[in-house]
Amino acid sequence: MMFFHFLIGFVDVWVAGRLGREVQACMGLITQALFFFLVVAIAVANGSVAAISQSLGAGLRRRAQRYIGLGLEVGIVLGVVILGAGYMAKDLFLDLLQIPESISPIASYLLQVYLYILPAYYLFIVSNAFFRAQKKVMCPFYAMIIVTIVNTLGDFGLGLGLWGLPKLGYKGLAWSTFASIMCGTVFNLSLLIRAKMLVRQSFAPWRWTKKAWPYLFKVAWPAGLMQIVWHSAYMVLYGIVASLPRGSVVALAGMSAGIRVESFLFLPGFAFNFTASILVGHYLGAKDVAGAKKIGYRVMLLGVTLVCFMTILLWLAIEPIASFIAPDPQVKMEAINYLKYNMAAMPFLLPAIILGGALTGAGATIYQMVVMGTSAWLVRIPLAYFLGHIYLEQATGVWLAMFLSMVFQAGLMLYFYQFKDWPKFAMRK
Secondary structure, X not given: XXXXXXXXXXXXXXXXXXXXXXHHHHHHHHXXXXXXXXXXXXXXXXXXXXXXXXXXXXXXXXXXXXXXXXXXXXXXXXXXXXHHHHHHOHXXXXXXXXXXXXXXXXXHHHHHHHHHOHHHHHHHHHHXXXXXXXXXXXXXXXXXXXXXXXXHHHHHHHHHOHHHOOOOOHHHHHHHHHHHHHHHHHHHHHHHHHOOOOOHHHOOOHHHHHHHHHHHHHHHHHHHHHHHHHHHHHHHHHHHHHOOOOOHHHHHHHHHHXXXXXXXXXXXXXXXXXHHHHXXXXXXXXXXXXXXXXXXXXXXXXXXXXXXXXXXXXXXXHHHHHHHHOOOHHHHHHHHHHHHHHHHOHHHHHHHHHHHHHHHHHOOHHHHHHHHHHHHHHHHHHHHHHHHHHHOOOHHHHHHHXXXXXXXXXXXXXXXXXXXOHHHXXXXX
């Protein structure tokens, strides 16, 4: 599933590169902005995974069904609310990103279309989480295949004007994303109904909701705040890159291309994050605390070993890969420069990602928030500004700051997982 997620972003940036460095820079920037608007959906998804997996681990199927209904209700309402708030504040949001004047119209259009898809995207994210919590991992896998196919056909057809379709350029990329997410959402909801996990009884009476909502909220709000803290830090990081003393547009485009290549490595990390979350939740639902902690470490070791091996293989072919995704010579060199630091950080990034998933399955999202927020705002952002704007005065300083912050983040996450009492956050029967 995460591999197809990688393909979506890779194709977006590859096609954007054929439309110009300005479009490629905007795609990376606005895609990151889209994730900022999705933080509430990810929070609800994290809370749902913890509640549903623990309920099924305890053998309480009806409670799991009701948490699915509650998650859908919360997802659609919040999706509409965030759409309205984001649309009213989109100009202010773009100003805060310090986007160069030459690419501002492109960024504005992309953001506007991405806002339209928020309600459906919210349902897509939370419904994927419902399936993962039940260990029905093939369902979101098939959904991602559908999304990837529709998005790819749209990018090439509407973006580049292939197969007799109108060439809409960057506008075609935006509407391809819109269509693909709509298809994935409809597919997921139909599967939930067929699996009888979304039935009339899923929408519980108010007296049950009043008792169930506090746990969902207790898990979701730190997860949501963590996403806000983390993605806002990325937005500030983009702003730091966009306002570099020299070469800002090339640096933005190189970062955009580099992230797509890098995602081939850290998206498998998120797959292990999901796996750790599911398994830890089921172990804690069955009251096996020792087994929950052990499985978290086992998933982490497997994930780090696999992804580090993939990193070595990818680095051996980094030159042709960078040339493929970034045809502009300057952008290609900056993408390789970005990847040099961020690929070296993989042994540190993976433990933080995977053990963070284990904490999510336990409902201990508050610890995950502390780790991610501290490393982002107290280490990464100050270092990026100092090294990028003052000491080195170029993008290399920002990339070095990212590496150092990941080293700090790994150490802090390992401390919390080993020594803090995170199983206490599990739901009681």
